[in-house]
Structure formats: C-alpha cells, structure tokens
Amino acid sequence: MAKLASPLCAAPSVSQKRIVQAEALGWLAEHPAPPGASVITSLPDVSELPELGFEGWQTWFVEAARAVLRWVPEPGLCIFFQSDIREGGRWVDKGYLVQRAADVEGRVLLWHKVICRRPPGSISHGRASYSHLLCFAHAPRPNVSHPGPDVLADAGYKPWSKAMGVEACRLACRFLREESDTTLVVDPFCGHGTVLVVANHYGFEALGIERSTRKAKAARRLVLNVDEPRNG
Numbered sequence: 001m002a003k004l005a006s007p008l009c010a011a012p013s014v015s016q017k018r019i020v021q022a023e024a025l026g027w028l029a030e031h032p033a034p035p036g037a038s039v040i041t042s043l044p045d046v047s048e049l050p051e052l053g054f055e056g057w058q059t060w061f062v063e064a065a066r067a068v069l070r071w072v073p074e075p076g077l078c079i080f081f082q083s084d085i086r087e088g089g090r091w092v093d094k095g096y097l098v099q100r101a102a103d104v105e106g107r108v109l110l111w112h113k114v115i116c117r118r119p120p121g122s123i124s125h126g127r128a129s130y131s132h133l134l135c136f137a138h139a140p141r142p143n144v145s146h147p148g149p150d151v152l153a154d155a156g157y158k159p160w161s162k163a164m165g166v167e168a169c170r171l172a173c174r175f176l177r178e179e180s181d182t183t184l185v186v187d188p189f190c191g192h193g194t195v196l197v198v199a200n201h202y203g204f205e206a207l208g209i210e211r212s213t214r215k216a217k218a219a220r221r222l223v224l225n226v227d228e229p230r231n232g
C-alpha cells in the first residue's frame with residue numbers, strides 16, 4: 001500500500017529569502033511591517049549617494065534611520081551596522097547619527113557593540129578601523145540573558161567591500177533568536193544580501209530591499225557557508 005504523506009513526517013521547513021528591487025523608503029511606506037518582523041541593516045554611505053552631497057546625505061541618513069525605526073513593529077528590534085568615515089577633514093560618527101534618529105523616534109538603545117574591521121592598534125587614514133553595531137527596541141529590556149560580546153575582533157567574511165561581515169551578521173541573528181520572537185528579518189538596504197543568508201541559517205524568513213538591479217540579482221544568487229567557526 002502506498003504511504004500517505006503525514007504532516008508529522010513532513011520534511012523540515014526551510015527558511016526562504018525574498019529580494020525586492022525597489023527604493024527602500026518608498027517600499028517601507030507602502031508596506032506595513034508584518035508581526036514578527038525585525039530589521040538588521042546597514043544604511044548607505046555618502047560614497048554610495050554622491051548625488052546628495054555631504055550635507056544632503058547626512059540629512060537623508062538620519063531621516064532614513066528614523067523611517068526604518070518607525071517601521072519595525074513592537075516588540076521587534078532594529079539593528080544597524082555602520083562604519084564611521086572621515087569626510088572633508090572631519091570625523092563622521094554614524095553611530096551618533098543613528099542614535100539621533102532613535103532619540104527622535106523614542107526608541108531605546110539595548111546595546112552598542114564594536115566590530116573591528118582591522119586589528120586593534122592599526123593606524124587607519126580612511127574609514128574607521130571599527131564598525132558600530134547598535135540594537136534598538138521600543139522599550140527597555142531589563143532581563144537580557146544572552147547579550148553576546150561587546151567587541152568582536154573580526155567582522156568575518158565579506159562577499160563585497162560594503163558588506164556586513166558574516167560574524168557580525170551572526171552576532172545580530174543570534175541575539176534575535178535568543179532574545180526576541182522575531183520570525184522575519186528584513187534588510188531594507190540589502191546590497192548583496194549577506195544578512196539574509198545568515199538570517200535563513202538561523203531559521204528566520206528573510207526579506208531584502210535593494211535599489212540596484214545588479215545588487216538585487218547578486219543578493220538572489222548569494223550562497224554562503226555560515227557554519228560555526230571551529231573555535232567559535
């Protein structure tokens with residue numbers, strides 16, 4: 001007798017990623033977040049939006065961070081990965097810019113981690129040798145039991161120059177898995193989609209928005225080995 005498929009012995013569900021090629025802020029405005037959504041993202045640098053000029057980019061950056069923070073539904077979390085730059089003889093602290101946006105939107109900083117881009121002690125004349133990883137919530141969480149490390153010595157493998165490293169993505173996803181009810185990870189500026197692949201690895205559905213057709217294609221194709229490092 002032929003065996004009937006039973007829901008009890010069905011294949012385990014595999015998390016999916018979906019990439020939408022669109023302008024992120026317009027897309028967010030038209031698509032309210034579903035329950036269970038959290039964001040892990042990295043807003044574009046001034047070098048990626050040269051048409052705005054420095055002052056225009058800075059204003060855009062804070063407004064974009066505000067829009068992303070507003071979009072995430074309670075009790076979802078919003079995690080930003082940003083690297084400081086030197087621009088025209090001044091230091092641009094993107095961690096500060098994101099926190100300005102969070103202040104205006106009334107969000108709470110749960111943690112602020114430092115991800116080394118180069119070994120501590122390195123001298124850098126361009127981009128900072130570290131990145132910020134900041135996590136915001138709607139309300140304080142006094143009982144976090146798996147905070148993760150405050151400093152990561154290496155961001156991990158990057159599929160392209162502006163990517164969040166795999167280890168930084170892993171740190172963010174582990175926190176979401178252990179400390180939230182997130183089911184969907186959204187990256188509204190997904191680039192080549194590093195965050196999305198790692199999110200799938202941790203069992204989340206993943207949705208990326210990307211303005212560039214070429215990068216959206218790369219994000220659809222990206223496959224990574226996200227296995228735990230042997231010493232990690």
Ligand SMILES: C[S@@+](CC[C@H](N)C(=O)[O-])C[C@H]1O[C@@H](n2cnc3c(N)ncnc32)[C@H](O)[C@@H]1O
Nearest residue numbers: 023024044163164189190191192193194210211
């Ligand atoms: C810092 S990169 C993101 C890197 C990505 N997290 C990764 O790991 O591959 C920022 C991305 O935002 C995209 N972008 C810039 N402006 C955009 C917009 N208005 N809407 C959607 N994507 C945009 C850029 O094309 C770029 O790929």
